[in-house]
Amino acid sequence: MPILRGVIQDEYERNLRMQDAYRKELEGLPSRAVVHKRIKGRLYYYRVERIGRKVVNHYLSPKENDIDALLKQDARRRHLKRLLSDLKEEQQDMRRFLKA
Amino acid sequence: MLPHVLIIGSWAEYLYTFHFDASYVPIIRTRDVDLLYPWIRRPAKPIDLERMMRDAGFVVVRDSHTQAVKLLKEDLLEIEFLTRQIGAGRDPVIDIPAIGMRGQALRDVNLLAEHPMVLEAKEHQILVPEPAVYVLQKILIHPHRVPAWKKEKDLESVRGLMPFIRNIPHDLSCWHEAVSGLSDKERSVLQRVAVEQFLDIPVLE
Known part of the structure; x- marks a missing residue:
């Protein structure tokens, strides 16, 4: 089935290009997650950092930070990580087919 | 935008299902969508297509050597622009001023560009060869x-x-x-x- 094999090979290479592009975009985003806590009815935003075994929350002041932009970046970061995970799984499936 | 591009390749064959009867089964199609942009100066008022596509959630990727552009959407689509090779031209990649992008120039697609057909598909009018x-x-x-x-x-x-x-x-x-x-x-x-x-x-x- 040369056509099918050729198509899968093409898709495999496309998968690698996609992973490459999304990885590059991920590198340009802040690596730490943004979380929020509700304290006495008000929302407070924090950048989460893991230092060794400890998790440290750094408060993000709305006066000094564009919270909406940071939340958007964080959502994009999470989305890209999910996308890369899916692409990686697909890459493994295709590699198995091509090796057979 | 739709009046100025032809969809070619395996996605054109999928679109032919809207032209032929239900017994036509297109060949396997892949995630790459080839868009043939035959008239590189139309529309006359250039479009900032890169910005529009980024706003629509596409990632714009440029070849580091040729600057030819591909547009990625999630793990779903890879869009590439192709255009005609005119006269004695041999540049493999040329500018498409109307959309501010560079596309692959292929003499092989000239014939397709000369015979466009308007196809009605899901309330859209799409050009295909x-x-x-x-x-x-x-x-x-x-x-x-x-x-x-x-x-x-x-x-x-x-x-x-x-x-x-x-x-x-x-x-x-x-x-x-x-x-x-x-x-x-x-x-x-x-x-x-x-x-x-x-x-x-x-x-x-």
């Missing part, structure tokens, strides 16, 4: 098509489409018109490939 010309082009490029599996895939497309083209007067007429416009060299290629690959094509006049 006339099916007869699409098939003709596949046959004409067969001798130099690489890799080998793409040659085979093209032949499968030809075999799949030709019976439908024969059955529709407009498409058959389009085939004859396109063939009559071929050079002697192209006709020779058409005949040779048809014989070598046992292709059942309408009799050449």
Whole structure:
């Protein structure tokens, strides 16, 4: 089935290009997650950092930070990580087919 | 934008399902969508397509050497712009000023650009090559098509489409018109490939 094999090979290479592009975009985003806590009815935003075994929350002041932009970046970061995970799984499936 | 691009490749074959009856089954299609942009200065007022596509959630990727652009959407689509190679031009990648992007220039697509067809698909009007010309082009490029599996895939497309083209007067007429416009060299290629690959094509006049 040369056509099918050729198509899968093409898709495999496309998968690698996609992973490459999304990885590059991920590198340009802040690596730490943004979380929020509700304290006495008000929302407070924090950048989460893991230092060794400890998790440290750094408060993000709305006066000094564009919270909406940071939340958007964080959502994009999470989305890209999910996308890369899916692409990686697909890459493994295709590699198995091509090796057979 | 839609009036200025033709969808070619395996996605054109999918769109032919809106032209032919339900018995037409297109060949396998991949995630790459080839958009042929024949008239590089239309529309007259340039569009910032890169910004529009980024706003629509696409990731814009540029080839580091040629600056040719591909647009990625999730793990779903990879869009590439192709355009005609005009005159004695040999640049593999040229600017498309109307959309501010660089696309691959291929002489092989010139024939497709000369025979657009408006197709109504899910309330959109989309330009695709006339099916007869699409098939003709596949046959004409067969001798130099690489890799080998793409040659085979093209032949499968030809075999799949030709019976439908024969059955529709407009498409058959389009085939004859396109063939009559071929050079002697192209006709020779058409005949040779048809014989070598046992292709059942309408009799050449």
